[in-house]
Amino acid sequence: MRFVRNRGTWGTYFERLVRFPGHPETNQLETVIGKLCTWPRRSGTSLVFHLSTPVCDTPRTRGGPCWHFGEIIWHPGNRLDLVVVYRNHDFFNKALGNFIGLGQLLNFICAASGKTPGRLLCHSVHAYNGGGTEALRALAA
Template identity: 80%
Template sequence: MSAVNVAGRTALDAWRNGVAMVLDRREVFNLFTTIDEPTILDAGWLAQCSPRKRGFPGDDVREVIKTIFPFELAQALPDRAALYQAYLERHDRAMRFKRNRSAWGTYFERLVRFPDHPATNQLEVVIEKLNKWEKRSSTGLVFHLSTPARDTPRTRGGPCWHFGELVWHPGDLLDLVVVYRNHDFYNKALGNFLGLGQLLRFICAASGKTPGKLVCHSVHAYNGGSVEALRAISH
């Protein structure tokens, strides 16, 4: 099955173009989304394009963003070590309540405390390499969001973002390339794109690099809501 490509200057532009494909085809396999300026985040989008904020069943874009990068907490805690500690404390406290429990946690948790390897902070390792490697490695910096030990095959659930890679270009420009096995363009995709953009901004600020593009391979893209609701939040 051939790939489908969409693009946009901002996360909102690219998401809307992806939504058009999903609405037209009902589901899309191998959808590649390229966002030229992924670090742009307009607060107005969080209400305008959030199902819950618009009165539809579904997620809140702001909360989806925070599963990938806690952008509001990061504004209050510029020190990276303090940010990691504060996030994990909040995460663990929230997991005490049954309604919040998940077999896989959140993406940011997996970036800074990988399952079964709590001492492994992938995010900090990448930042350290970007700061210390004397020779640029174009494709040597990766994030793993899934582990066979925890994420056994299941019909529903489990992390959808599986893999991330930083592409380090000449001139210290960083692209972020990600792979999603399953991508809900109603509830998740816009928040995912915005969260990944803020994650890229954070990495670049910590390593003295310049944010480049976000490229997302959605193996399966679909509408997790009604056609009418998706049309409403995307216009």
């Protein structure tokens, strides 16, 4: 059995961080790291990532980007938190992988900017168990 990713036309989250649809010159990740490296100490500052836009992401129940918003919060002591907002979040099939990837993203940003990783905070507007009750019972057994 061959695993095939079906990303549709919206791409990947990383692509949206470094080359936003319709604005390929916009590299949000590079901009945030640059600000963290060049701004004077700014404890309490927040830097924002946008991963969706009404221009290219029409309302849909499934099949589009679920991670919509990210924010780096710069705390005293050069500690960075990453806050993310998901519109839909499948806690059975995807959440663990999402959390690992987001943790790696936070670690990368901190390593590139000389900061210390803090907390990963995730707000899921609609969290659901995509695996079903039977699958959860089998996993817990």
